[in-house]
Amino acid sequence: MAKGHRSQIARLRNENKDTRPSAKVSYARVSVTKACFVLDAIRGKDVTTALGILAYNNRYASSVIYKLLKSAVANAENNNGLKADDLYVAECFANKGPTMKRIHPRAQGRAYRIEKRTSHITVVLDEKK
Template sequence: MAKGHRSQIKKERNQNKDNRPSAKLSYARISAQKAGFVLDAIRGKDVQTALGILAYNPRYASAVIEKLLKSAIANAENNNGMDPENLYVDECFANKATTMKRIRPRARGMAYRIEKRMSHITVILNER
């Protein structure tokens, strides 16, 4: 059993909330592994460098993550009052989401399954 009243438990849970600015994209139509390659390139970099890397990266995921990073920067600026010059990418990761299953007709009436994978991409910033 939980200790205390429900409102007290909620109050304690909300006090431990992470106040770092972030942005999350759910159900992105790209596999977590492919998004991870791009996220590895920007992890730990300051936001200006990260935007430069994403602008010249030829992968499809870089365009999606660039938009997400700009959203996280705007959240930091507007919601937390942080200066964009001092921000850096503290954490970024892609988790596996649901998979769309599709069928590809094959010879002799058989069918192969095509799995179109999706991911949840999260970018968390912090101030130096």
């Protein structure tokens, strides 16, 4: 645990903050495992290649991640003043979100549970050296 005055701790927190452009979607209606298949395909690629991969991938998660990547590029251009041609996907990951539980009626009065999983997907870009 950090010791010091509240302002000193806040100053240290701001110094250690990640300045790379990023975008995050919370509560995306896609499971983590399905999102990770698509994220593994674009990790480390430059932005134009990654957008091309996502555009022609027929998984549902690719359409969600396509929008997310476009948003991260827009953040980089507007907030950090970077060019889209110089960017690549430095990090991309999906974390588990809350699961919506639904009931499906079955024979003889039974009920099966349907779990509709959600995820929080993050894309972090960086400039090519």
